[in-house]
Amino acid sequence: MSALHDELKANAAGYVLGILDAGERRVFEAHLAECGECAAEVASLRPVVGALATAVPQVTPRPEMRDRVLGQMIPSGASLSSLNEARDDPERVERSGSIAWLPLAAAVVVAAGAAVYAVRVHQQVADLRGQLVQAQSATSVLAAPDLARIDLQGQVVAPDARARALWSRTRGLVFSAANLPALPAGKVYQVWVVTAQAPVSAGLLVPDISGGGTAYYMTPQDIGAPVAVAVTLEPAGGVPAPTGDKYLVGTPAPGV
Amino acid sequence: MWLLAALARMRPAAQSQAEDLDCLRHLASGDQASASALYDRHAKPVYSLILRIVGDEWEAEDVLQDVFAQAFRQAARYDASRGPVAAWLLMMARSRSIDRVRSRRSRPEAQTSDDEHAIDEMPGSMPDAASSMLDEEQARIVQRALGALPSIQRLVIELAYYDGLSHREIAERLEEPLGTVKTRIRLGLLKLRDALTEARI
Numbered sequence: 001m002s003a004l005h006d007e008l009k010a011n012a013a014g015y016v017l018g019i020l021d022a023g024e025r026r027v028f029e030a031h032l033a034e035c036g037e038c039a040a041e042v043a044s045l046r047p048v049v050g051a052l053a054t055a056v057p058q059v060t061p062r063p064e065m066r067d068r069v070l071g072q073m074i075p076s077g078a079s080l081s082s083l084n085e086a087r088d089d090p091e092r093v094e095r096s097g098s099i100a101w102l103p104l105a106a107a108v109v110v111a112a113g114a115a116v117y118a119v120r121v122h123q124q125v126a127d128l129r130g131q132l133v134q135a136q137s138a139t140s141v142l143a144a145p146d147l148a149r150i151d152l153q154g155q156v157v158a159p160d161a162r163a164r165a166l167w168s169r170t171r172g173l174v175f176s177a178a179n180l181p182a183l184p185a186g187k188v189y190q191v192w193v194v195t196a197q198a199p200v201s202a203g204l205l206v207p208d209i210s211g212g213g214t215a216y217y218m219t220p221q222d223i224g225a226p227v228a229v230a231v232t233l234e235p236a237g238g239v240p241a242p243t244g245d246k247y248l249v250g251t252p253a254p255g256v
Numbered sequence: 257m258w259l260l261a262a263l264a265r266m267r268p269a270a271q272s273q274a275e276d277l278d279c280l281r282h283l284a285s286g287d288q289a290s291a292s293a294l295y296d297r298h299a300k301p302v303y304s305l306i307l308r309i310v311g312d313e314w315e316a317e318d319v320l321q322d323v324f325a326q327a328f329r330q331a332a333r334y335d336a337s338r339g340p341v342a343a344w345l346l347m348m349a350r351s352r353s354i355d356r357v358r359s360r361r362s363r364p365e366a367q368t369s370d371d372e373h374a375i376d377e378m379p380g381s382m383p384d385a386a387s388s389m390l391d392e393e394q395a396r397i398v399q400r401a402l403g404a405l406p407s408i409q410r411l412v413i414e415l416a417y418y419d420g421l422s423h424r425e426i427a428e429r430l431e432e433p434l435g436t437v438k439t440r441i442r443l444g445l446l447k448l449r450d451a452l453t454e455a456r457i
Binding site: 010011012013014016017018019020021044045047048049050051052053054055056057058059060061062065066068069070072190201202203204215217218219220221237238240 | 281282284285286287288291292295296299300301303304305307308317320321324325328329330331332333343346347349350394395398399401402413416417418420421422423424435438439441442445446448449452
């Protein structure tokens, strides 16, 4: 044990610092599983390395950063008017099938990129970059090899509503709805990915004045395969499990 | 009076963590107020670490934005068993900052995907104690402890932690044998550990 152990123990600090290369790390982790001494050293050094993160001069970011960072938050139910124009003709969507959703996706990208006009050029560029991250996420869903398409039909409370969900386990959900009734005060639409186990909240949706809305949601990767996607009306802020009326429900198209 | 103010600032780590977890849960369903709360609580220490690593305000602001974007995106996947939220944010901040500096240096040998992911995947780099460390007074204590190390030990620790250099890269820079570098890092961290234990952090 000893020569090898000594050699490996010398890597304990590097392991905690995260600077071992992949090979060294694998070897050390295998050793760690069976060496109490090294495990104890690793455990005792973790708070020390954690402390290094704060052992720096504390500097408050410029106040403008707050808006810049929060402005990039995934808009749950972003109402992008350009999208609704593209979707105004329901027949076109019907006729051209999934192809019609490609311009829609492109519109997500364009609208996301064009959404922000900051005063400072520096800030503007960075803001656009933040929007682009989101746009890239949306486009990456569409490029996903495991893409599933789910069309949703309006239910009794909203027979004219319709929506389409494009879901990838690894890349998230692009959701687009039309003809949703206006939200009552204090309410919000919530989008659910329904698995065999339970409905999983994808996020909230606030439609625009025409009842349309498109949003990108990151969904947990470890959920079961969706058996349905649904939209319910819930109290503002959303709920952990659906409680309200179902407005839209759809099941995966066979063979997709 | 000052004592009350000081006490008021000392929020128990467990409570902050519970609030953070709440935020992440709501964030996962798109709640904007949770995003603001998370930012307000953590932006300063996260930005400070980023600035220390990238050394440039302009770039630090970009990285700050990236880190929170990543946090917002991955809120649903955050695993509380891996450590406090504060630590998670700081870990992402460190990882992304180091990536940024590396791509700036554009040294291809430092950019294998293994290297880049080493820090991300490293459970050891989750600073368990960080959530109780965010107080600025405590930050100063850690800085003092770091400053009290023999300068060579301090240097190797800084190269490893803030620059993300591997043992081998540090050895090459300092023209020292690999084993010596490993020993210096270990002794430095152990000394730091003792100093912090003494200061009851």
